[in-house]
Amino acid sequence: MSNEKALQQYDVKKYRTPDGYTSDIAVFTITSEQKEVFKPAEMELKLMLIQRSALDSEGRPNIEASKWALPGGFVEETESAFESAQRELMEETGVTGIHLKHFGVYDKPGRDPRGWIITNAHYAIVPETKLVHRQANDDADKVELFTVEEVLNLDLAFDHREIIKDAIKAITNDLLQTTVARNFLPDHFTYSELQAVLMTVTDDPAIHLKQSFQRKIKMLPFIEEVPGETTNRTSKKPAKLYRFNDVEVGSSIYTRAY
């Protein structure tokens, strides 16, 4: 392979290279507060942020200290940014197999005072139960959940305000345009549970209205009824259970009622 000769002569330091390559994660969860038994839960979409500590892990003053930020860290040479995000999410929540998706790159000159640092932004969907043992680590004073309204009023580190805005846009879009909502739900769920998840990100009356949504769910090709099974967790009358199947979704804005 003639690449060998070319490689011998290639000077890896010919170009100015970035000072850092990092991965950040917007960890979303839906808190579902069941006020009473036999009631559908009230759900709220929340984002997990850390408050950067005053001193870093080596005892030196930390950059952007005391500001709120997305969890994240430096990508290692042996991994991709996505793998790095998986690793960090594992370290943070102790859980693997979490829905994780890349949604943007942030590399504007000056975005990080430490130098030319590029970050890959991901969002993760973590069931609330997996966040119970969330904990501050070396770099963080506190770990807290914020609603999407609260979060933009915080004092945020770096360009994380912009990243978070994009993250909210990305998850909203994906919840409505793909079947990622399944990651917020148990395997078998009632119409009102799915509805509650979707209502956290849309005001669409077709989703908010009980009968419309109830009728619609039966006609969706990517959702099927679980035959025979019912649950009482949302009401006194037993409710049918549904599950996502693997039918692909996808059409065009030119062909459907939009």
Added chain:
Amino acid sequence: MSNEKALQQYDVKKYRTPDGYTSDIAVFTITSEQKEVFKPAEMELKLMLIQRSALDSEGRPNIEASKWALPGGFVEETESAFESAQRELMEETGVTGIHLKHFGVYDKPGRDPRGWIITNAHYAIVPETKLVHRQANDDADKVELFTVEEVLNLDLAFDHREIIKDAIKAITNDLLQTTVARNFLPDHFTYSELQAVLMTVTDDPAIHLKQSFQRKIKMLPFIEEVPGETTNRTSKKPAKLYRFNDVEVGSSIYTRAY
């Protein structure tokens, strides 16, 4: 601002950093071949690739020589990857104001034999007319257009096969889910011209069937008729002209006929 003290102690070389940060561009165009007058054009989606030259601009053996590749180059410290892509596209086509969109990051260890090199992938939509004076440059032997069927049979450099597959997926999706199709069309277009663009990426009968699509176009909120104007460029009978307006599109898979 207490960042100052932190910055003084921050060692920018603490972490292993990437060996390069690049931007690649999948330049798409639709070639429209009008076989006869008064006929709608037959359109085909094509991708512009360069063939890497044997020697680089400094006369040394080039890496991945003679393979086909996406145009691209190193990002400079003073710009973002997106700006770098804009600059490269300008250098390549001599045109600005082109539709350009980031669709992915490729950073798998080993993807580039020269080292730890991260690339940002973008796709661009360039009207065929703006590609007429396309030309080989220092790094490229040839510049050519390929159909999406042809392109995957070529000997492609680096991981560009994967990037190109993703680019095709991204543009297909965007053409059907957003109004980017406008970038392939004149400001005022006939129903058959829009139809021809969409047919390059979908087999949906609702788009292929004349009367269905003709009726549908009138009801789309983001397209409006240009009052009074007609054209004969696609038929003997004068055809109505339409234009995109700025109504936003967006709904959910749970609420419409999918």
Added chain:
DNA sequence: CAAATAGTGTCTGTGAGACACTATCCG
């Protein structure tokens, strides 16, 4: 029984899809 959520019967309007037709212009 009242109360609360789940779920259905039915009507109306709208639009998708199919068929057949008309309209306009060129040569």
Added chain:
DNA sequence: CGGATAGTGTCTCACAGACACTATTTG
């Protein structure tokens, strides 16, 4: 006039949305 594309009239079926109702369970 024939031929080609643009565009309409009309019917049918399916579904969204609204209203009013029924069903199942708890306390």
